[in-house]
Amino acid sequence: MKILVVNCGSSSLKYQLIDMNDESVIAKGLCERIGIEGSKLTHQPAGKDKYVVENPMPDHTVAIQMVMDALQDKEHGVIENTDEIAAIGHRVLHGGTVYSDSCIVNEDVKRVIRECFDLGPLHNPANLMGIEACEKAMPGKPNVAVWDTAFGMKMPEKAYLYAIPHEYYEKYSIRRYGFHGTSHMFVSGEAIKFGNLDPENAKVIVCHLGNGASVSASIGGKCVDTSMGLTPLEGLIMGTRSGDIDPAVVQFICNKEGKDVNELLNILNKKSGVLGMSGGVSSDFRDIEAAKKEGNHLAEVALDAFIYRVAKYIGAYTAAMNGVDAIAFTAGVGENDKASRKAICEYLGYLGVKIDDEANDVRGKKAVISAEDSKVKVMLIPTNEELAIARDTLALVK
Ligand code: AMP
Secondary structure (H helix, E strand, O other): OOEEEEEEOOOEEEEEEEEOOOOOEEEEEEEOOOOOOOOOEEEEEEEOEEEEEEOOOHHHHHHHHHHHHHHOOOOOOOOOOOOEEEEEEEEEEOOOOOOOEEEEOOHHHHHHHHHHHHHOOOOOHHHHHHHHHHHHHOOOOOOOEEOOHHHHHHHHHHHHHOOOHHHHHHHOOOOOOOOOOHHHHHHHHHHHHHHHOOOOOOEEEEEEEOEEEEEEEEEOHHHHHHHHOEEEEOOOOOOOOOOOOOOHHHHHHHHHHHHOOHHHHHHHHHHHHHHHHHHHHHHOOHHHHHHHHOOOOOHHHHHHHHHHHHHHHHHHHHHHOOOEEEEEHHHHHHOOOOHHHHHHHOHHHOOOEOOOOOHHOOOOOOOOOEOOOOOOOEEEEOHHHHHHHHHHHHHHHH
C-alpha cells in the first residue's frame, strides 16, 4: 500500500510517496515558489536521477497536478497511475481545541482548519489549499489530517494554561499548544524503543533543534510539557525566532521605534534568534559556528545563549517529571552537530549525564551517545515526520 505525504507551506509543497509494506520512500520532492515567479518542482525518485521541472505554479492545485504528473512520468515516474496511491496524509498545523487525533478529512475538519487560520496564519491556509488540491486531483481518495499540535494537546492544564485572565482561554482558546508535535511524538517513541525503556513510564526529553527549535517532556510517550506556545515563537532561541522574552519588550520597542505590534511580532519571528543576536550573521547554525571560529563575539554569544536556553529547559523539564531517563536530540542541529550536543550535556553533570565523545562522533543515525555509566541515556534519534504521518494515515484507511 502506498501513501502520499504532503506538507504545504504558503509557497512550498513537500511530498513523499512511501511504500508502507517496508516503509521505504519511493519518491520525494519539493515544489518551490508557488504563486511567485520562478516556480520549480524538484522530484527525486529512489534510485533514479533527480528531475527538475520549471513551470509556473500559480497555486497549490497546479503544484499537486505537477507532482501527480512527475509521479506518473514515463521516465522519472514511480507509479503507473494514481490508483496505486491508497491515501494522502497531510501535515496540518492547527486544529485548535477541536481536533488533535489524526482523522480523515471531511467538511467539518476543513471548517475547523479554516476557523484556525488566525492561530496558524502562515500554515493553516496552505494546509487547506493542499487538501483541496488533492481532493481535486484525486477525487474520492481519503485525505488524512495529522495535526502538528496533537502531541501538545495531551499536556495537563497546569502546563498549557497561561497565567492570564481565564476568559481569554474560554473566548479564544488561548493556551500552550506546542508544535513539532509529530516529530516529538515520533522521536520520543523511537527513543523508548531504541533505548529499551519502559514504554509506560519512561521519562523522555526530546530536543528538536533545527531552524525552528523546541523541547518536550513526556512520560510513557504522553506529553507533560513542551516549549512552543500558542504559536511557535515561544521557548528556545531559534534560527530567526526570539523564543521566550518579557512581553513588555514588545511595548517598549514599539513606543521607542514607532512600530505597531504586528511589525514587532514579525521582527521577533523573522529577524531575531541567532540571526538577530549575532548582529545579522545568519540564521543558519553552520554560519554562526563558522563566524564564532573566526572570532566574531556576537556569534559566539548567540551560540552560547542557544545552548544555555536548551540546558535550562532540560533542567526545568527534569523537575517537571521528577527525573529523566533519556534525552534525545533530533533535527538539523541535533542530528548533525556533535559540539552543540556536547555543550548542552556539559550543563547536565548534576543529573549524572556523561557523554562518550567517540559515540557522540556521529551524524544522522540512531545512536546512544552517553557513556556506559551515564545516569541518563542520551541519544541521537533522527526525526521522520513524513513516516509518522504515513503511519497514522495507514492506520485510519486500512
Ligand atoms: P532543520 O530545520 O531541522 O532542517 O535544521 C536546519 C538547521 O540545522 C540549520 O540551521 C543548519 O545550519 C543546521 N545544521 C545542519 N547541519 C549542521 C551541522 N553539521 N552543524 C551545525 N548545524 C547544522
